[in-house]
Amino acid sequence: MKKVNDLLRSHLRDFLPYSTARDEFKGKEGVFLDANENSLGSVHQRPWNRYPDPRQHKLKVELGIIKGIQPGQIFIGNGSDDHIDLLIRAFCEPGIDQIMIVPPTYGMYKVSANLNNVGVIEVLLTEDFQLDVPKIVAALNERVKIIFICSPNNPTGNLMVREDIFVILNHFHGLVVIDEAYIDFSGANSWINDLTMFPKLVVLQTLSKAWGLAALRLGMLFASLEMVKVMNLIKPPYNISGLVQNEALAALAKIELKDRFVQQINVLKQSLERSLRSFALTIEIYPSDANFLLVKFKKSAEIFHYLISQNIILRDRSQLVLCQGCVRITVGTEDENKQLMAALNNYLKG
Numbered sequence: 001m002k003k004v005n006d007l008l009r010s011h012l013r014d015f016l017p018y019s020t021a022r023d024e025f026k027g028k029e030g031v032f033l034d035a036n037e038n039s040l041g042s043v044h045q046r047p048w049n050r051y052p053d054p055r056q057h058k059l060k061v062e063l064g065i066i067k068g069i070q071p072g073q074i075f076i077g078n079g080s081d082d083h084i085d086l087l088i089r090a091f092c093e094p095g096i097d098q099i100m101i102v103p104p105t106y107g108m109y110k111v112s113a114n115l116n117n118v119g120v121i122e123v124l125l126t127e128d129f130q131l132d133v134p135k136i137v138a139a140l141n142e143r144v145k146i147i148f149i150c151s152p153n154n155p156t157g158n159l160m161v162r163e164d165i166f167v168i169l170n171h172f173h174g175l176v177v178i179d180e181a182y183i184d185f186s187g188a189n190s191w192i193n194d195l196t197m198f199p200k201l202v203v204l205q206t207l208s209k210a211w212g213l214a215a216l217r218l219g220m221l222f223a224s225l226e227m228v229k230v231m232n233l234i235k236p237p238y239n240i241s242g243l244v245q246n247e248a249l250a251a252l253a254k255i256e257l258k259d260r261f262v263q264q265i266n267v268l269k270q271s272l273e274r275s276l277r278s279f280a281l282t283i284e285i286y287p288s289d290a291n292f293l294l295v296k297f298k299k300s301a302e303i304f305h306y307l308i309s310q311n312i313i314l315r316d317r318s319q320l321v322l323c324q325g326c327v328r329i330t331v332g333t334e335d336e337n338k339q340l341m342a343a344l345n346n347y348l349k350g
């Protein structure tokens with residue numbers, strides 16, 4: 001069985017990272033003349049003259065408590081998109097290695113691979129948007145280093161069947177990355193609980209969706225200790241700003257509010273779904289474990305453009321495989337959902 005280190009790009013196996021000025025000194029108080037900061041202070045009223053904690057220790061301790069995992073298994077990034085890029089850069093040799101994706105799915109996996117000159121193998125989901133395990137297994141080869149699986153999936157909204165992911169975890173020599181950006185809305189168990197069994201399993205979550213902190217740019221990666229060690233090795237030293245660390249820490253104390261948002265959004269989703277079901281041009285509303293609905297309309301392109309003319313912006317997904325005629329609709333406030341339905345009914349009256 002291949003280990004994390006065997007998968008790493010060869011030039012990184014004995015890579016010497018930048019050692020920050022504070023790495024050697026663990027104390028709190030001291031005369032810090034090591035990092036060329038402004039010793040006199042900051043033009044800002046907050047003490048921002050000092051570099052932030054390069055390991056984000058406090059934040060990881062708090063996240064560890066919430067997620068039931070030790071801080072050493074957490075890696076924090078500038079949004080999940082940062083993680084996707086770092087994973088590809090760490091494990092995929094440009095021009096040689098490949099990633100596997102299972103469309104229709106989140107677009108950044110492919111964009112990041114393209115940016116890094118890493119090949120992409122695509123194995124379509126089945127008609128009901130589940131993993132096509134026999135085809136995935138058949139398409140695997142030595143060059144494939146990472147499989148990205150999004151669950152609940154964007155843009156389809158469904159969770160992937162657990163047993164299918166187990167089969168892949170047991171068959172594949174590389175990293176299985178499960179993107180759980182929408183897990184809070186689903187009520188399903190996170191794959192974080194399975195990390196002890198699979199050292200090459202990587203789970204991505206984010207504060208951008210359920211927590212309502214998209215502007216903060218904070219993504220969480222959960223994995224084995226050896227995986228996180230690799231990520232720490234290659235990250236820029238001060239990758240998460242002090243401002244973001246402080247604000248995220250304060251926000252994590254409001255987990256009840258996050259849970260209340262999730263409940264409310266799920267109720268609003270059900271009522272939006274009922275309204276859309278009674279709309280004459282709706283062909284299909286796909287089951288969703290996320291905070292959005294994928295909806296197939298008759299005349300979807302016209303509806304999409306009409307809504308834009310009414311200042312209502314949906315996400316056109318009709319160009320994606322298996323998503324012909326589909327738009328993705330984020331659950332809005334009660335009022336926003338009403339405005340959407342009113343505009344749709346106006347379009348009908350035309």
Ligand SMILES: *Cc1c(COP(=O)(O)O)cnc(C)c1O
Pocket residue numbers: 078079080081082106150154179181205206207208214217218219
């Ligand atoms: C929104 C989204 C993300 C992006 O997360 P950031 O932390 O905001 O970068 C990642 N994955 C999926 C599937 C998403 O839909």
